[in-house]
Amino acid sequence: MRAELLARIESLLPTGGDLPELQRYAAMLRDYPQRGGKGLRSELLLGTARAYGVAEGSPEWERALWLAAALELFQNWVLIHDDIEDDSEERRGRPALHRLHGVPLAINAGDALHVYMWMAVRRSGVDQALDEFMAMVLKTAEGQHLDLAWVETREWNLTPEDYLRMVRLKTAYYTVIYPLRLGALAAGREPSAEFEAAGLALGTAFQIRDDVLNLIGDPAKYGKEIGGDLLEGKRTLIVLHWLAGASAQQRTVFLERMNRARTEKNAGQLEELLTWLRESGSVRAAQEFADLEAQRGLAALAQALAGAPNQHATEALLQTMKVLATRDA
């Protein structure tokens, strides 16, 4: 994320204290933000504000920056909890927070960072943004519940529609729809109703791309462990597509390995599943679906922003969105 957002975030966070343990607490809160995520969502928010005519340095820009900082804080506290929920090993190229400090302290740090998110929203002075953030976090939590529950209950009887429903809730709202809405609000505009359809398509494309990168991405760029979704037992469009076309025997082997608890998974066996998926047409099929979604979403977004005052900034926003849905890392 951009330096001025990190500076805003850090201005809210505690600096330490007289006890070593309070210093660790402060360091834990700063850890994920300082690892420097790509800041995609905050860029979308700022790009939307610009498209609606907000000039850098204006009071509206200041509002947008605080909302963008809040969005980054959301991303960070959610990732802390998400990494525990999935028992992920890495985040942004370093061990996940709970692997450095244990689960209890990491849950607590996520909760505290959650509060700082509200503080940043409040700082924006955009009163309606409080309700927007509430709706956004709740959509995400509902999607997260589906994602986690399917792993927990070993549910594989799922259609592509089930996957899409989960991913829209879990990813599309906070990755695309709310950044667009919040950018409009910072500019003093009522958010366009068309953002939802556009964002659902673009957010879906974004998540499928993420699922694809998790299987075939460049480890140096990706920041999480390649194949981690298999370790975590994630239901992805790729896996559902592959299962639908697999022989009964392969399907049985695949599910038996995927259904094991993480600690009982065998690395060599997972590597084999990875190869099956990579060598099948399922990665390509999912990517093609994602490309169509991206195209559809971009067209809808272009239409929603057709009347925006700054068309130069609108072009840039559409370009950012395109990169986001088709990125390599």
Added chain:
Amino acid sequence: MRAELLARIESLLPTGGDLPELQRYAAMLRDYPQRGGKGLRSELLLGTARAYGVAEGSPEWERALWLAAALELFQNWVLIHDDIEDDSEERRGRPALHRLHGVPLAINAGDALHVYMWMAVRRSGVDQALDEFMAMVLKTAEGQHLDLAWVETREWNLTPEDYLRMVRLKTAYYTVIYPLRLGALAAGREPSAEFEAAGLALGTAFQIRDDVLNLIGDPAKYGKEIGGDLLEGKRTLIVLHWLAGASAQQRTVFLERMNRARTEKNAGQLEELLTWLRESGSVRAAQEFADLEAQRGLAALAQALAGAPNQHATEALLQTMKVLATRDA
């Protein structure tokens, strides 16, 4: 908690959905609130509002009820996460949420309930209450960090002052100080600066009483497992007092058993530690300290509320507070 608070909480929460998993999600969010805590903190808030002249049925009472509902939501989401952090077995006489649904789904449910807390605060229409809740949750998280970190790092080199510092942060602010402040705010008053000193003393008395009940309480009334603090390795005033007076040999045995991971603790051996603590003077010493704190806090609170318009309600509030600090369950 009182029925009208639960009704308000339930009016915010999702009712289910078309997927069985979304029904489970809704049920998870309702579970802890429906188990019916004692609602101590919300009673303090409402009692304070009454002391400041708020009449039931007035618009100010409506505000107070929403803030009280928010306080109960805080208590509930924190308990969900707290039970995971401590790996507690029971809550309010039933298995802890993560023992019913697993850690990942329970973390997520706590996060969602956290958002509903903000929704209730927002519903109160008391704008300043947002900042109050932020400060309250952050104090609690800081105290929680200390509590958990000492367990995680096997830190026993602690003074009574360390314990008091932790307990003030972890318990006093959200149990006493903020309920008083929020009750005043609902009544349209600026909270008295004296609430802090009064609440620190009363909150400390409350937590020490809780520590005592954890050792010698009535299992039928207490709602959590008796001796659970030993299983969870908690640093309490009782334990610190006992350690200071124990022989080198007993101390070594005690710490060796307490430092084990929960799953490696031996029930019979813990029962023996429990007996040592119960038979020592440490429970009484801690209770005496708590009684002094309660007395001091009550006097300070009585003074802070001396000019409150409804002295009948003030008396009732002081009585509630007294019960809270000296309760049996």
